[in-house]
Amino acid sequence: MRIFYGGSLTAWTGLWVQKVAVDWLAWQLTHSPLWVGVLAFCNLAPSVIVSPFAGAVADRMDRVRLTMVTQYITVAHALTLAALTYTGLVRVEYIACLEVLLGSAQAFAQPARQSLVPGMVTRSELPGAVALNSLTYNLARSIGPGIGGVIVALFGVVPPMLVNAAAYLYASTTLPRLDIDPAHRRGHAPTGSVLREVVEGITYVTRHPGMGPLFLFATLIGVLVRPVPEMLPPFIDTLFHQDARGLATVSSVMGVAAMVGGIVVAVRGRLTGLAGIAVFSGLAIVLATGGFVATGYFPVAVVCAALIGGFSTVHGISAQTLLQTATSSHMIGRVISLWGMIGRAAPALGAVIYGLLSEVIGLRIPVLVGATLGVGACLMAARRLPRIARALEREANIAG
Secondary structure, rough: HHHHHHHHHHHHHHHHHHHHHHHHHHHHHHHOOOHHHHHHHHOOOHHHHHHHHHHHHHHOOHHHHHHHHHHHHHHHHHHHHHHHHHHHHOHHHHHHHHHHHHHHHHHHHHHHHHHOOOOOOOOOHHHHHHHHHHHHHHHHHHHHHHHHHHHHHHHHHHHHHHHHHHHHHHHHHHHHOOOOEEEEEEEEOOOHHHHHHHHHHHHHHHHHHOOOHHHHHHHHHHHOOOHHHOOOHHHHHHHOOOOOHHHHHHHHHHHHHHHHHHHHHHHHOOOOOOHHHHHHHHHHHHHHHHOOOOOOOOHHHHHHHHHHHHHHHHHHHHHHHHHEEEEEEEHHHHHHHHHHHHHHHHHHHHHHHHHHHHHHHOOOHHHHHHHHHHHHHHHHHHHHHHHHHHHHHHHHHHOO
């Protein structure tokens, strides 16, 4: 398990280190919030098409081999981007094309790699393993930008890309060393066409009394407020008039807060109450995002960024733990892939919307409107919370 989580943390951290550099590079090339939003869309949007199929594929083939292929694609992506940037040949259009490739590879990697977790632990240990896996992902997602911001401020945008290539190369070389139950390594024998299994996965989620509302809530939060951390450079520059050092400060603070929030949830050790934590941490994200864009005072923005980072991790770990422990083993790849689709595609859509609106009315007003709508989404989820908790926490305890 140490090998698995060490490789996961290394790879995911490298990916977020590179993302900060790519966003900053795009901002330097274009000084357009729209282009930064478009790049986020290019990276995240392939999930809408690819993720449902990726989950079905992960449920029917060797998940270790599938994960290794996707990770080597990520290495090639990082090296190509670094070479183009170092030689001065990079253009924002090239970055966009490469981000589509990376997003597609990540859409396949997520369900394949995370579906390995149940094959490395006993059933009684599964809730803790799932929580640790979620903690690893969310910590990497939060500390990576902080590390990336520091590297960009000190050394420029090329070194973070090389860091990502090295991180994924390391993660790929450690995968064959894992001791995995063969039944979980390969999944199940095909029961029909891939398309049919995709439909089965979507139906399973939408008809589930707990998963359906939780997915809807995550989608709304993702579109309305999650784009802000995905496209930080325009906010840091235009709202607070800070340079790469300001970006590094905000990213680092978000990372530290994410570690604190993640550890608190992981050591809590109980499934009961996680649904409520997932919903109310979503409300905290909405309010903190509204505060981040509303203030013109950078220290206040840093505090709000810390709250965004901390509660984003709390929300992610709580929701993912419930989903993975409550899902039937033959469906886990598809459920994970659909959750990943929401987590990637919703912020992508929001980033494009905010990027477009910013060209007309700036960044602040659209996000404040989005945060207001996000409060409404939280109230809607709170009304459904008893139903969500009964369904997910009961089934998760049965599965455990």
